[in-house]
Amino acid sequence: MKCAWVLLVAFASLSAYYVYLPLPSTISEPWKLMVLDAVFRCAQDLSNLVHYFGFVHHLRVLSFITGFFDKLDAESCENVKVTDTVFDGIPIRIFDPVEKWDKTLKRGVLYIHGGGWALGGARMRSYDQLCRAVAEGVNAVVVSIEYRLLPDAHFPEQFNDALHVTKYFLQPHVLAELSIDSSRVAISGDSAGGNLATAVCQQLIRDGNAINKIKLQALIYPVLQVLDFNTPSYQQNMDMPILPRFVMAKYWLHYLNGSYKYVDTVLANNHTSFDISQAVALRERLNWSSLLPSGIQKHYKPVVQPMGTPEVIQEIPAIFDVRASPLIAEKESLKLMPKTYILTCEFDVLRDDGLMYAKRLEDAGVEVTRDHFEDGFHGCMIFATWPLYFSVGARTRDNYIKWLDENL
Numbered sequence: 001m002k003c004a005w006v007l008l009v010a011f012a013s014l015s016a017y018y019v020y021l022p023l024p025s026t027i028s029e030p031w032k033l034m035v036l037d038a039v040f041r042c043a044q045d046l047s048n049l050v051h052y053f054g055f056v057h058h059l060r061v062l063s064f065i066t067g068f069f070d071k072l073d074a075e076s077c078e079n080v081k082v083t084d085t086v087f088d089g090i091p092i093r094i095f096d097p098v099e100k101w102d103k104t105l106k107r108g109v110l111y112i113h114g115g116g117w118a119l120g121g122a123r124m125r126s127y128d129q130l131c132r133a134v135a136e137g138v139n140a141v142v143v144s145i146e147y148r149l150l151p152d153a154h155f156p157e158q159f160n161d162a163l164h165v166t167k168y169f170l171q172p173h174v175l176a177e178l179s180i181d182s183s184r185v186a187i188s189g190d191s192a193g194g195n196l197a198t199a200v201c202q203q204l205i206r207d208g209n210a211i212n213k214i215k216l217q218a219l220i221y222p223v224l225q226v227l228d229f230n231t232p233s234y235q236q237n238m239d240m241p242i243l244p245r246f247v248m249a250k251y252w253l254h255y256l257n258g259s260y261k262y263v264d265t266v267l268a269n270n271h272t273s274f275d276i277s278q279a280v281a282l283r284e285r286l287n288w289s290s291l292l293p294s295g296i297q298k299h300y301k302p303v304v305q306p307m308g309t310p311e312v313i314q315e316i317p318a319i320f321d322v323r324a325s326p327l328i329a330e331k332e333s334l335k336l337m338p339k340t341y342i343l344t345c346e347f348d349v350l351r352d353d354g355l356m357y358a359k360r361l362e363d364a365g366v367e368v369t370r371d372h373f374e375d376g377f378h379g380c381m382i383f384a385t386w387p388l389y390f391s392v393g394a395r396t397r398d399n400y401i402k403w404l405d406e407n408l
């Protein structure tokens with residue numbers, strides 16, 4: 001009996017140790033977030049363990065675990081007709097609001113889900129519910145893209161999938177078939193999906209066509225650059241759930257088909273040091289000393305190494321590819337970008353990616369709505385329904401939908 005108590009206490013203390021994480025008091029519902037983070041870490045640790053023993057790639061295990069709990073078949077409900085189909089060979093899920101009496105054209109939204117180019121999916125419950133909410137709230141046809149993921153696909157394949165679906169969707173006959181007003185189409189995405197959404201917009205500009213067919217872009221805590229892992233937000237939120245800095249660095253390396261052995265190298269900004277000539281010019285485009293207001297910079301200092309690790313650029317040339325890091329696009333392209341909404345969260349390593357992009361777009365003359373959440377954390381918008389409900393999740397979702405409704 002005594003022994004059982006000792007075991008129980010030991011187990012409880014171990015669990016508490018695993019779950020407990022000091023969090024800022026101003027973050028939305030810290031205890032709930034702690035538990036959510038522990039569940040995520042547990043799934044990650046389990047995947048790494050399976051990977052370690054050489055059974056299956058850890059991302060496949062993680063995908064399986066999240067998919068197991070989170071998959072949803074295409075089920076229409078009273079207000080939204082849901083269909084799985086393909087555009088240009090790439091699977092998509094269409095959410096079509098049912099307006100029985102209304103014969104006028106609807107608005108259109110292309111949605112690109114997040115998940116580090118590795119996780120998530122148009123068929124996942126959280127994204128399915130988000131797209132339903134957008135379809136209903138905006139009375140828009142939402143096309144959610146099921147692009148290929150890591151470890152099966154690497155950059156630029158995710159990007160190309162998103163680009164191909166976008167080009168297919170923008171064809172007049174496709175829009176007409178879906179009863180969409182071709183002058184009222186938006187592209188949108190969260191996290192890695194925000195990266196793909198804006199990279200696709202920029203590509204349409206570089207291709208010299210079709211960008212005028214996109215009225216708006218709406219980016220939710222987007223990932224926008226791989227050149228500086230020491231922005232004030234990367235420094236401030238280094239250990240913040242659910243996206244610590246080293247996890248983001250690993251997603252980046254994996255996306256760009258580089259080895260994880262470079263994690264410490266990139267975290268030290270050794271890939272954009274002064275002895276790497278290409279880096280110097282590009283770093284000006286993400287110079288946060290001039291792009292961010294001083295209140296955001298706080299006491300943080302830029303990390304610019306005089307000498308770095310040039311071999312990493314030979315190994316991973318995509319580090320300087322604008323299709324991977326849309327923040328470093330030249331001003332001439334940015335001038336042609338559509339009206340933009342950028343949502344950022346205070347407790348997110350990617351906060352400054354979004355804030356710097358907002359500033360660069362504004363400087364190029366683009367109309368930008370910045371929507372910053374002081375109690376937000378990375379990924380919060382998909383936690384807006386039971387059982388994973390956070391008040392900041394619901395507030396971010398509502399603001400986003402309201403902006404789309406008022407501007408599209």
Ligand SMILES: *[C@@H]1O[C@H](CO)[C@@H](O)[C@H](O)[C@H]1NC(C)=O
Pocket residue numbers: 153154155156257
């Ligand atoms: C990724 O790198 C491996 C070799 O390390 C190579 O075989 C493969 O083609 C690369 N994939 C892409 C998409 O570049």
Ligand SMILES: *[C@@H]1O[C@H](CO)[C@@H](O)[C@H](O)[C@H]1NC(C)=O
Pocket residue numbers: 283284287288289290
């Ligand atoms: C960044 O901007 C600051 C302030 O305008 C300037 O002093 C610094 O030289 C710039 N750094 C780079 C790498 O362009």
Ligand SMILES: *[C@@H]1O[C@H](CO)[C@@H](O)[C@H](O)[C@H]1NC(C)=O
Pocket residue numbers: 264265268270305307308309
């Ligand atoms: C960064 O580069 C310097 C100079 O080459 C090297 O001494 C240092 O070990 C590197 N740091 C990392 C973490 O790669």
